[in-house]
Structure formats: structure tokens, C-alpha cells
Amino acid sequence: MKVCSKCKIQKPLAEFGKRAPKGNSYLDGRQYSCKSCGREYTRLKLSDPVELAKHRERSRVRVATEEGRQKHREANLRYAKSHPNGSYAKQKLDSVFKLALNFRRLILINLKAVNLVKQSKTETVLGCDFEFLHLYIESQFTPDMTWANMGEWQIDHKIPISDATSYDEFVKLNHFSNLQPLWGKYNSMKSNKSPAEWAQYIVDNNLNLGVRP
DSSP states (O other): OEEOTTTOOEEOGGGEEEOOOBTTBSTTSEEEEEHHHHHHHHHHHHTSHHHHHHHHHHHHHHTSSHHHHHHHHHHHHHHHHHSTTSHHHHHHHOHHHHHHHHHHHHHHHHHHHTTOOOOSOHHHHHTSOHHHHHHHHHTTOOTTOOSTTBTTEEEEESSOGGGOOSHHHHHHHTSGGGEEEEEHHHHHHHTTOOHHHHHHHHHHTTOOTTSOO
């Protein structure tokens, strides 16, 4: 236990940020003030436009080099994996957030595949918000599909995204009406087949898409 130097409340050591000992200071390897007080101090400080500008400049300098950018990415990943509000924890609790995160990644991957650059918000591309997309995708679930096992099933484009030759076509093919959930094994089989080719493939190979492969 330790008493915060600012709020004067005794709290567990885990409530204090880590700090390497220096001389006779920080001998317990922790900051003097608790994390809550530190966050409040930062919030008040950054409400000052001058301090905010300084903070942004320091941030810009930190990521000006490849080494700085790598450290920034690693810090973001540590936060995402370990913090209660990080994206890893949030995905387990919020399936709409999980869908939004996965679809944003999917958009970027698909854009890169057809050598295009994103020009509008993901929800503009979809033609709906993520709450609507969540309900739309869920309405097409086959038995055994749940948001918890998303990853085993994937979001498939009925008309392949590879057909896009311009950004306008890309947007059209990413409209929510062209999306469906499909088990990963079937999605691999489907690849970039057209709807007609896929329908024939299903018949020829006696596939039952309603059954988990």
C-alpha cells in the first residue's frame, strides 16, 4: 500500500505508475502520485491550448523516425492487449465494436489488394451504421454462428471485391447489401467466383452452407 502525494489516499501499489528508482527517489519503483491523479493533472494541463500545442509537437517529434513509430505501435498494442478499455477486452464485451474493428481492417486490406486509397468513412462506404450492419449480418447467421466465434466465419462479398476497377465500384461492392457471413472454409472455396459460378460450385460439390464445415 502507498499514500498518494496528491490526493493523500492510501491505495494498492498497482494504482501507481511504474518508475525506475533514481538515487534516493522512487525506491519502490512507483510514482509518488496515483494514476487517477496523474490522469486528472494531464486532463487539466491539456485543457490549456498552449500546453496542448506543446504536447502535440512532442508527439509529432516522437513518431518522426521509424524507431519512434515502432515504439508508438508497440505501446498501442500493449494498451490494446492489457488495458481494461483496450480493444482486445472491448471486443469480448461489445460485438458491434468487434464488427466495426474487423470491417475497418477488411476495408483497408481490400483497398490495398486493388491498389486504391480510402476516400470516405467506412460507414459511408457501407451505406449504413455499424448497429444496422450488426443486425443485418446477424439476420443471415446459419446454425452455430455467433459473434463469439467470428473469425471462424467471415464477412463475404457476394459479388467479389476483386471486380472493382475504381473507387466508385469498390464502394458499390462494399455496400451492406453485398455482404453475408460465410464459414471460413466455404469462403476460401468461394474465392473470387461470381454469384453464378458459386451457385454452380455448390451444386457440383453438394455443399450445405447451413452446416458448419
